[in-house]
Amino acid sequence: MKKLLALGMLGLMIAAAFALGTSATFRDYRAQRSSHIAVVTDDAELIDLTPVQPYAYINDGGQLVIDFSENNPNWPGHNNPEGWYDDEKNPLGSGLSPQSRYNFDHVFNVSNHLWDNKDIIVRVTSSDSGKVAFYDPGKNMREVGTSVKPYNSDTAVGDVCFVLAPGQALGVGMELAAGNTLGDYDVTITVQAWPADNAPITCGGG
Amino acid sequence: MRTVLKLGAGVGIMLLLLIGARGLYPSDPLTVVYAVSNGGNISITPIPPYSHPDDNGFLMVDISPESPFYPGEGKGLSVNSTYVFEGVFGIGNNQSETGFSDICVRISSADPSVGFFVGNFNGTWSESVEFTVGDSENVEVGARISTGDLSLGDYWEEFTVEAWGGACR
Numbered sequence: 001m002k003k004l005l006a007l008g009m010l011g012l013m014i015a016a017a018f019a020l021g022t023s024a025t026f027r028d029y030r031a032q033r034s035s036h037i038a039v040v041t042d043d044a045e046l047i048d049l050t051p052v053q054p055y056a057y058i059n060d061g062g063q064l065v066i067d068f069s070e071n072n073p074n075w076p077g078h079n080n081p082e083g084w085y086d087d088e089k090n091p092l093g094s095g096l097s098p099q100s101r102y103n104f105d106h107v108f109n110v111s112n113h114l115w116d117n118k119d120i121i122v123r124v125t126s127s128d129s130g131k132v133a134f135y136d137p138g139k140n141m142r143e144v145g146t147s148v149k150p151y152n153s154d155t156a157v158g159d160v161c162f163v164l165a166p167g168q169a170l171g172v173g174m175e176l177a178a179g180n181t182l183g184d185y186d187v188t189i190t191v192q193a194w195p196a197d198n199a200p201i202t203c204g205g206g
Numbered sequence: 207m208r209t210v211l212k213l214g215a216g217v218g219i220m221l222l223l224l225i226g227a228r229g230l231y232p233s234d235p236l237t238v239v240y241a242v243s244n245g246g247n248i249s250i251t252p253i254p255p256y257s258h259p260d261d262n263g264f265l266m267v268d269i270s271p272e273s274p275f276y277p278g279e280g281k282g283l284s285v286n287s288t289y290v291f292e293g294v295f296g297i298g299n300n301q302s303e304t305g306f307s308d309i310c311v312r313i314s315s316a317d318p319s320v321g322f323f324v325g326n327f328n329g330t331w332s333e334s335v336e337f338t339v340g341d342s343e344n345v346e347v348g349a350r351i352s353t354g355d356l357s358l359g360d361y362w363e364e365f366t367v368e369a370w371g372g373a374c375r
Contacts, residue, residue, distance in 0.1 A: 029247055029369040034260070035320055037361045038270035038282030039353050045284040046269075062285045062358045113280030115255035115273075167279075198326075 047120065047193050050109040052171055066107055068176065069184065070094035096178040103153045105137055106171030110191060112164035119196035120164050121203045124172060127188040129158020133175040136162070140170055142204040149204075161203040163196055248309060248339070248369050249298035253346065257295050265295050267320075267349060270360060283353050290327050293346040297367070301341040310374035312336045313347060317363035321350040338373040 041062035043050040049064040051057050054074035056066045070077060070091040077084030077091055084092050096102055112120050123144060126132040133156035135141065139149045144159045156175035164170060179185060194200065250265045252258050255275035260266040269289075271281050283289050299309045313322050314334035321331035324347060331350040339345050 029367075031250075031264075031367045032364050033250070033265045033267075033367060035267035035317075035349075035361075035363050035365060036270050036272065037267075037320075037351060037353075037363070039356050039358055039361060040282040040284060041358065042284045044281040045287065046280040046282070046289065048280065049284075113277075115275055115277055115280060 046114050047122070047191070048109075048111050048113055049191065050111065050169070052106045052109055053104055055104060056108045064108060066174070066189070068095055068102075096176060098178055098180055098182060100178050101153065102176045102178075103135075103156075103173065104176070105173040107174045109169045109171050110162075110164070111169030112166055112193075114166065117166045119166070120193045121161055121196050121199040121201065122164055122170075123159070123161045123190075123192045123201060123203075125160075125190045125192070126158035127190070128185075131177055131179070131185055132187045132189065133158045133177075134160045135173045135175060136160075136170060137173060138170075141172075144201055144203070147204050161201060163203060164193075247304055248311065248367075249296075249300065249303075249344075250367060251296040251298065251344070253293050253295055256291050256349075267294055267365075269351070283351060285353055285356065285358065288350065288352040290331075290348065290350045292325075292327055292348040294349045296344045296346050297339055297369075298344040299339040299341055304369075304371070306371035307341045308373040309339050309369050309371055310336060311339055311345070312368045313365060314368075315363070315365045317361075317365075319352050319354055319356065319361075320363060320365065321352075322365075323348050323350065336374050 039062075041058050042048060042064040043058055051064060051066075055068055055072065056064060057072065057074055059065045065072075069075075075084075075091070075094060077094070086092055110122050110124070112122075114120065124134055125144075126134065133150070135150040135152055135156040137151055139151045141150055141160045141162045142148065143150060143157045144161045148155070148157070150156050150160060153175050156173075160172075162170050252265050255273070255277075256269055257265060257267045258274055269282055270276070297311050297313075299306070301307055312334060315321060318333060321333050322335045323331040324335055324337050324345060327348055327350070335347070337345055
C-alpha cells in the first residue's frame with residue numbers, strides 16, 4: 001500500500017512537472033520560425049523586368065540595364081570588330097548624337113507574376129524626364145495623375161503608370177533625348193507597383 | 207505520521223496540476239507535450255501564398271520556387287528591390303488554450319532585410335513588432351522585404367515569435 005502510494009505520487013509529480021513546464025512555456029512563449037527568400041534576376045522576379053531590345057540587358061548583378069553605348073555587351077562590335085570601328089578606331093553605332101531624339105518601342109517588359117492573382121498598378125518614373133521618357137504605342141499607359149495616354153515620341157512623359165492583370169506584361173517604350181554635349185549620361189528608372197484596389201496613385205480613370 | 211505528511215505533499219502537487227491542466231489544456235497531458243513542441247499555445251497560421259507550413263508543420267515564409275504555392279513564374283525578389291506583403295501569417299489567441307483574454311505577442315527578425323508590420327501597410331515597419339491579441343482574435347502580420355545590395359542567391363533567415371499573458375504595455 002505504501003509502495004503503491006509512493007509510485008502514484010511519483011506519477012503525479014511527473015505529470016505535475018509536465019503541466020508546470022507547459023504553463024511556464026506559455027508565460028514565456030518563444031519560437032523560432034524561418035524565412036526563405038530567393039534573390040533572383042530582374043527578369044525572374046515576381047514583378048519582372050525583361051529586356052526585349054538589345055539595348056536592354058541583365059547585368060552580372062541580375063539587374064536590368066538599358067545601355068546605349070559600346071559598354072552594352074550586345075553592341076555588335078564586341079563579337080565582330082570588322083566594320084564596327086572607324087579608321088581612328090572609334091566605335092561606330094555606339095550611342096546617340098548630341099541634340100538627337102530616338103524612340104524605341106518595347107525596350108523592356110514589365111509583367112505581373114505575383115502569386116496572389118491580383119491586378120497591379122505599375123508606376124515607372126524617370127529621374128530625368130528631359131532625357132528619358134516613356135510611351136506605349138498600344139495606348140495602355142497613362143501619365144500619373146491624369147488620363148493622358150503617352151503613345152508616341154511627342155506624348156512621352158517621365159512618370160507613367162499602367163494596370164497589369166495576373167500574368168500580363170506591357171512593353172515600355174522609351175524616348176531618348178540626348179544632351180547638347182558629348183559624354184555619358186546616367187538616368188535612373190524607378191519601377192513601383194501596388195495592388196490595383198489599394199494604390200496610393202490613380203492611374204487614368206476610364 | 208510520516209505517511210500522512212507525504213500524503214499532504216501529494217495533494218498539494220495534485221492541486222497545482224489541476225490548475226495548470228485546466229488553464230491550458232483540457233485534454234490529457236500527452237497532447238500537452240505535443241502541442242508545446244508544435245508551438246500550439248498560441249495559434250500561428252500561415253496565409254498562402256507567401257507562407258506555408260514546413261515539413262514539421264511550422265510556419266515558413268517562403269518566396270522561392272521551393273514554395274508549394276510557386277505558380278511557375280515569379281521565382282523571387284530581385285536585387286535592390288523592396289516588396290511589401292500584407293497578411294503573410296496570422297497570430298490567434300484562443301482563451302481556452304492560453305488562459306488569457308489578452309496576450310502580448312512580439313515578432314522580431316534576425317535579419318535587417320526582413321521587417322514586419324500589423325494589418326495594412328501604412329508605410330511603417332520594424333524589425334521587431336509588438337501587438338495585443340484579444341480572445342478569439344486573429345491578427346494578420348505582413349512582411350516588408352528589402353533585398354538592398356544582397357547578391358543573387360538563396361537566403362534562409364530566422365525570426366522569433368514570443369508571447370506572454372496580458373495586453374502589451
